[in-house]
Amino acid sequence: MNRVLVSEPAVVEPQQQRVNLLGLPADKLADFFASIGEKRFRVNQVLKWIHQRGVTDFALMTDLSKALRDKLATVAEVRAPELVEEHHSADGTRKWLVRTDGGECVEAVFIPEKDRGTLCVSSQIGCSLDCSFCATGKQGFNRNLSAAEIIGQVWTAVNSFGGFEPGVERVVSNVVMMGMGEPLMNFDNVVDAMALMMEDCAYGLSKRRVTLSTAGVVPALERLGDVTDVSLAISLHAPNNALRNELVPINRKYPLESLIAASRRYLDKLPDTHRKVTVEYTLIDQVNDRPEHARELAALLKALPCKINLIPFNPFPNSGYKRVSNNALNRFRDILFQAGHTVTVRTTRGDDIAAACGQLAGSFNDKTRRKARHQQRYGREVEQPVRLVGLQG
Numbered sequence: 001m002n003r004v005l006v007s008e009p010a011v012v013e014p015q016q017q018r019v020n021l022l023g024l025p026a027d028k029l030a031d032f033f034a035s036i037g038e039k040r041f042r043v044n045q046v047l048k049w050i051h052q053r054g055v056t057d058f059a060l061m062t063d064l065s066k067a068l069r070d071k072l073a074t075v076a077e078v079r080a081p082e083l084v085e086e087h088h089s090a091d092g093t094r095k096w097l098v099r100t101d102g103g104e105c106v107e108a109v110f111i112p113e114k115d116r117g118t119l120c121v122s123s124q125i126g127c128s129l130d131c132s133f134c135a136t137g138k139q140g141f142n143r144n145l146s147a148a149e150i151i152g153q154v155w156t157a158v159n160s161f162g163g164f165e166p167g168v169e170r171v172v173s174n175v176v177m178m179g180m181g182e183p184l185m186n187f188d189n190v191v192d193a194m195a196l197m198m199e200d201c202a203y204g205l206s207k208r209r210v211t212l213s214t215a216g217v218v219p220a221l222e223r224l225g226d227v228t229d230v231s232l233a234i235s236l237h238a239p240n241n242a243l244r245n246e247l248v249p250i251n252r253k254y255p256l257e258s259l260i261a262a263s264r265r266y267l268d269k270l271p272d273t274h275r276k277v278t279v280e281y282t283l284i285d286q287v288n289d290r291p292e293h294a295r296e297l298a299a300l301l302k303a304l305p306c307k308i309n310l311i312p313f314n315p316f317p318n319s320g321y322k323r324v325s326n327n328a329l330n331r332f333r334d335i336l337f338q339a340g341h342t343v344t345v346r347t348t349r350g351d352d353i354a355a356a357c358g359q360l361a362g363s364f365n366d367k368t369r370r371k372a373r374h375q376q377r378y379g380r381e382v383e384q385p386v387r388l389v390g391l392q393g
């Protein structure tokens with residue numbers, strides 16, 4: 001592991017009187033310029049300065065008039081979250097810890113693969129849900145991130161790879177909203193940030209390369225297809241309601257059938273017909289890894305155009321769960337294959353920098369007291385997991 005940068009915790013003084021343009025997608029940036037008496041064509045100029053050239057100082061935005069630059073400096077700002085730590089894994093994985101307004105910290109992770117570079121972005125400080133197998137969930141919840149704090153993670157990652165320099169190829173080719181938090185519990189800010197990811201004058205990613213992963217906030221999922229056409233992943237983790245009620249408590253409110261029907265309706269709203277939902281299934285030893293679970297899952301997903309991503313559980317202290325055995329994993333995968341499903345198995349990456357699935361923890365004050373209750377129950381703190389991988393939402 002290579003820790004590249006550490007900055008000491010500092011009291012952050014948010015400059016709330018100025019509008020942070022970093023998190024404004026094109027339509028909201030247009031509203032902002034209208035509010036200060038400027039023309040709409042400024043929108044594309046400023047988006048390019050911020051998101052394609054990495055410029056945060058209005059004085060350097062040289063195709064704006066001097067008068068406009070001076071005006072912007074008094075009413076607006078471009079402020080990314082403060083970079084606290086950056087870790088480089090031996091396998092190319094990178095992780096950033098950034099400090100948000102108010103001093104709380106969240107993490108983003110970059111995972112390089114042969115044909116893509118995927119950035120996993122957080123949407124909340126902690127998580128408002130409490131999935132039983134998730135280290136992030138055990139840390140409790142503080143608040144939703146602003147759109148600037150979400151897109152600021154993308155800005156930080158691109159900057160880290162030198163991607164704002166002329167002629168440097170962008171290595172962040174895909175973004176998944178699968179870091180800390182449930183994105184659909186922070187609907188408006190996540191939608192704004194994803195719009196910037198796909199905006200031609202910002203990061204220009206295609207809708208297939210931006211993925212929102214949800215544990216199943218069904219009413220918000222019903223609305224999602226009206227405002228965006230990003231790729232969808234659902235965190236299933238169980239093939240029936242009895243088991244899923246235990247693993248993913250939001251299932252008690254929005255059971256499996258309603259989540260799958262809402263996912264189907266999301267696909268139906270997309271203009272292109274060949275899109276599939278990614279189904280995330282974390283395999284836990286002796287909990288949800290049996291052949292009958294695989295058969296039940298295969299049947300449950302029969303009518304949903306989907307690909308299934310199997311994720312071996314990453315143990316963390318006092319989780320009460322164990323990693324699936326290789327035998328059980330292979331058997332589970334084969335049953336799904338034989339039933340005609342497309343199945344992938346997520347490989348472990350970034351395990352030397354704690355960047356794995358469900359293991360992003362950040363550093364924050366838990367307003368739910370969930371972390372304290374967990375400590376009380378087990379007598380010690382939820383620690384960072386020993387093995388990490390990818391991400392889960």
Ligand code: SF4
Pocket residue numbers: 127128129130131134135136137138179180181182215235358392393
């Ligand atoms: S798995 Fe996702 S939704 Fe569930 S607690 Fe963890 S971060 Fe939240």
